[in-house]
Amino acid sequence: MWKIAIIDDERQVLQGMKRAIPWEELGAEWAGEALNGEDGLAMIRATSPDIVITDIYMPVMSGLEMMEQLRNEGFKGKIIILSGYSDFEHARQALRLQVSDYVSKPISLPTLRTILHKVIAELLREQEKVIRQGELELKMMLYEPFVEKEWVRSAAVGTLEPSYRNNTHLPPSYHYWLDGRHATIGIELIRDDRASSFSVSDWNLLRFAVSNIACEVTRKHYANMEYTELNSYRALLIIHPEAECTQQLEELGTRLIDSIHSYLRLVVRIGIGGLKDTWTKIPESTEEAFRAMDHGALRISPAYEVYCYRESHSSGQDRGVLFPVKFSYKLAAAMKASQEAEAQQLVYGYIAELQAQQGVSASYVQMLGSELWGIITYSLYESGFVLDDLFTNDQIAQEIGNLAVPDQLASWLSAKITAICASRQWKGSSKHRQVVDFMTNYIHEHYAEELTLADLSDKVFISRNHLSIIFKNITGETFNNYLTRVRIEKARELLMERNMLVYEVAERVGYKNIPYFSTLFKKITGMNPTELIK
Known part of the structure; x- marks a missing residue:
């Protein structure tokens, strides 16, 4: 119910207004009355009406003085001036005080009804706006932890917008990144026969369990750390040691392998990136961690697949690095979001760099095709979409086997991306994936x-x-x-x-x-x- 208050120094006006207002039709109720501005101010403070109908010329305190005091106190209700005088200066002051209407006495019943309907319509629009704003704030509050996680992932792989790569844009809970040093540990779940047999639902649970184990093991050594998933099979730990700690990181890597295998019977391998002085260089450590894995160099022990990156061991091996982490992450994200143009641009951009190299063999092109197809396949698998419904494994293997030069690889991938994004089944899945990701x-x-x-x-x-x-x-x-x-x-x-x-x-x-x-x-x-x- 809308509450309406009336302030006027004439009692018969008060009584007449009470009888004239169509209360039931408006969905309104009587909030109170007063014979002067001072009493009206006290009454409005006590009852908080939605609409105030007031005279201007009243004893003790005028209507304008009362309204100014109300606005200074933050009163948001609607005010209608009903005055026996037509005065330009008063009308100008009323406009400054955000008055909804200014009418002269006497007022006819149709006019009164029209004005009140108009004012209540304004109140309804404002109420809907407040509700929408509240829903938006609630959504922001609910999504804030997930937005923060996405920020960490973007900071780790180097996809933050350039304007955000400075200390002033660090979220408050990560201000400690400004102190100390930073290193990363890459975790890759090996896609053996057992891992490949899990359903999407089972795999989500296992990934959740891996994150719990990794965080629990790591926090025993480093109080400040972050864990973020890069894709369905790769994750990253960000730690903040105070000094050089290669041996401690290697020991942590072996404990992670032992713990994940003991609890989940999953096989993992670990890559350790270099130590960086500033948080903006964390993406470099991330690349190094996975490059160490891909190269298979500096394995610390035959019993554990833990690899350490060293600058001196990277020369001449860049050809063995199939895809930078940033590229893989962006391609997977584009496919999961069904952003065909973005995915095509990423692939063509990468293959253009490949063409700049000399002597790219057919076997290398086929190997790249297989790996790129793997990124696409597992990014969609993570979203609950199995490509077996569109393409058979035999078909893909045969087509990749026919690729000989980078241009053919680009054309083949382009056609596959278009077919996937045009699939009705994938369109329906991608629209709802974000909702399900939030839910899980x-x-x-x-x-x-x-x-x-x-x-x-x-x-x-x-x-x-x-x-x-x-x-x-x-x-x-x-x-x-x-x-x-x-x-x-x-x-x-x-x-x-x-x-x-x-x-x-x-x-x-x-x-x-x-x-x-x-x-x-x-x-x-x-x-x-x-x-x-x-």
């Missing part, structure tokens, strides 16, 4: 809380039923199943640390009913919690 990230961040699909539908402004279908199509399972598996995976990690009792773990991951938790745990892992501990 939110689940991993808030799994211990009371989470429902209805809660998330409010956050992404999509109906619950539609969101349920989108989530199932992208991940291959229902929202509730995914949430349960995230919780049980985290519970398994906590139990294996042996620092907490079963009921404490259950509560930590969002279950108050211990028998129910044990039943779910056994259903998913094949054993109950106590058996796992033993």
Whole structure:
């Protein structure tokens, strides 16, 4: 209900206005009345009406003085002046005080109704604007952690806009990057037969588990660190040591390999980038970390695939570096977003650089084609889209085998990118991928809380039923199943640390009913919690 207050020094005007206003028609109610500006000011402060109808000439305090005081106090309501005098100077002052209308007495009922309808329409528009602004602020608040993560990833691979590559644009929570030094550790999950057999949903859970393990192991050595995923199989740790620490980084690399294999039975290899003096050079360390892996040089031990980058060992080997991290990341991002023009430009730009080299053999072109196709394939696989629906493995292998020169490679990739982006199935998938990415990230961040699909539908402004279908199509399972598996995976990690009792773990991951938790745990892992501990 809209609240309307009236201030006038004539009682019969007050009574007449009360009777004349079509309250029910306007959806309005009486807020209060006063016979002078001073009493009106007190009444308005107490009742906060949406609309004030006031005279100008009144005893003790005039209507203009009252309005000026209200505006100085931040009163946002609508004000209508109803005066027995037509005075240009008063009208000018009223305009300065943001008055909605200025009418002379006596006022007819049709005019009064028209003015009030107009003012209420203004209030409705402003209310809708406030609601939209509130929704936008809520969205920004919800997405802020994910925007911050994206900033870290862009800073790590070198895709920040040039204007943001300075200290003034560091997010507040990363101001400590201004002090000390910086190094990166690249983590690559090996695509063996076991890893390739996982579904998209299972792989998302495993990546989540890898991030937990990597962060937990690293924080035992470095309090300040960041973990960011570059693609479905590659991730990066950013650490901030105070001094040269090659040996410590190598030891950390072996612990990461041991821990990930022990908990998840996944095979990984590690690359260690150089130490940098400023955070803007972190992308250089990132390139070095993965270049060390690609070269396979300076392996610290036959038992561990941990490789250290050294400038002295890089000369003459750049040809072995298939793709810079920045290029791979941008190509994968373009394909996941179905940005055909961007993907085409990246590929043609890279192959143009390749053509500038002399003596590029057919076998090298075919190897590049295979690797580029791998980047595209796994970026789409990460988005829940399997290219087997469009192209068979035999078809791709045969076509790559027929490539002999860079121009042929460019034409072949261009045609494939166009076919993928034109696919109706991929168009539908890419439109909803961002929503599902937000949902899965939110689940991993808030799994211990009371989470429902209805809660998330409010956050992404999509109906619950539609969101349920989108989530199932992208991940291959229902929202509730995914949430349960995230919780049980985290519970398994906590139990294996042996620092907490079963009921404490259950509560930590969002279950108050211990028998129910044990039943779910056994259903998913094949054993109950106590058996796992033993």
